[in-house]
Amino acid sequence: MSAPRPLPDPLASPAVWRGRELLARRDWCVELAAADIDELSHAAEATAHSPIDDITAGAFALPTLGPRLRQIQQSLETGSGATLLRGFPSERFDEAQATRIFWGLAQHIGTPLSQSAAGERVFHVRDEGYQPHDPRARGPNTRKRLSFHTDRCDVIAFLCLRQALSGGENDLVSSAALFNEVRRRRPDLLAELMQPYYYQRHNVDLGNARPYCRQPIFSFCQGHFAGSFLRVLIERAYASAEVPEMTAVQREALDFLEAVADEPGMHVRIRQQPGDMLLLNNWVTFHRRTEFEDFAAPEERRHILRIWLSVPNSRPLDPAFQDNYGATAAGALRGGMQARST
Secondary structure, three states, rough: OOOOOOOOOOOOOOOOOOHHHHOOOOEEEEOOOOOHHHHHHHHHOOOOOHOOOOOOOOOOOOOHHHHOOOOOOOOHOOOOOOOEEOOOOHHOOOHHHHHHHHHHHHOOOEOOOOOOOOOOEEEEHHHHHOOOOOOOHHHOOOOOOOOEHHHOEEEEEEEEEOOOOOEEEEEEEEEEHHHHHHHHHHHHHHHHHHOEEEEEEEOOOOOOOOOOOEEEEEEEEEOEEEEEEEEEHHHHHHHHOOOOOHHHHHHHHHHHHHHHHHOOOEEEEOOOOOOOEEEOOOOOOOEEEEOOOOOOOHHHHEEEEEEEEEOOOOOOOOHHHHHHHHOOOOOOOOOOOOOOOO
C-alpha cells in the first residue's frame, strides 16, 4: 500500500485573512469620487440606445475609472480577493439605468457569464415568492439563509439597489485561511477535502447534459490554490441512487469545514448599503447570506443585481473542473451555465 501523499504547505498569501482583518485591508473598500460617478453617468448616456448585451468595455468608456477597475481586477486575483466599491448613488438612477451602469462597469473587470439556461447574464437576487418545490426556485430568489458557498465563475459582483427591512447580511470568509486552519487542526480531513466530491447538476442548469460532475473543495494547480464549495449540490448528488453513498469521513470533513467557517473569528459580516458593489474572487473566498424579512410594498423590497464574471487574469485550475467550468487554463473564458438550445 502506497504512503499517503504529503499535504501542501500552509498558504502564505494576501488571500489569507481572518474575520474583520479584511476590513483593514487596503484593497477592501474603494470609494467612488464625484468624477467617477459623472464618468459612469456619461458612459450610460452614450450607450443608452444599445442593448445591454452589446455593450463592451470599449463602448462603455471610462478613461479615468477604467484603470482603477483594472487595479481592482488585479487585487481580486493577487490580493485579499474581496473589494467593496462604495459611493454609487443608486437612488439617482432608475433600475434600468443602474443595471446598465453596473453592466458597463463589470465589463472592465471581466466577461459576464450566463447564470441560467435562458442565458440571463444579470440575475435579480430577490424573493420571488416561489413555493419550495418550484423548479425555478434557487437560493438567491428566496429569503432563506444561504450556507457558505462559491458560484460558478471567477469573480462574482453584486450591486445593492435596496436592502431588506432586516437581515440579508453577507458573511465572507477566506477559503485560503480555512485551508490553513483545517490543515492545522485536522490534516486528515483536509486530505479528504482535496479529493473529488460528486456534485449534481443545478436544477436550473438545463443546458448542461451532464447529470453530475466531480471536483474537490480544495485544490492546487501549478502552485495556485483554489477553493470551491456548494454543499447543496453535493448533498443532492449523494442523495441519488446513481452515485456511491457519501462516506462518514467525507461527511465529517464537510461538517468540520462549515463549523470552522462559522466560527466568529474566521468570517466577517457586512450589510451592503444601496449603491454598494461587492466583488469577490470565488477561488479564495466563500460567502453566505442571512435570512431576511422584507418590506410589504413590492417597490421597497430587497433587490440585489448579480453578475458572474470570467476574468482574463484568472488562475489555472485542476483538470477536475473541466466538466463544470468548460476550461481550466489560466485566463480562459470559463464558468457560467450553458444556454439551452431551442
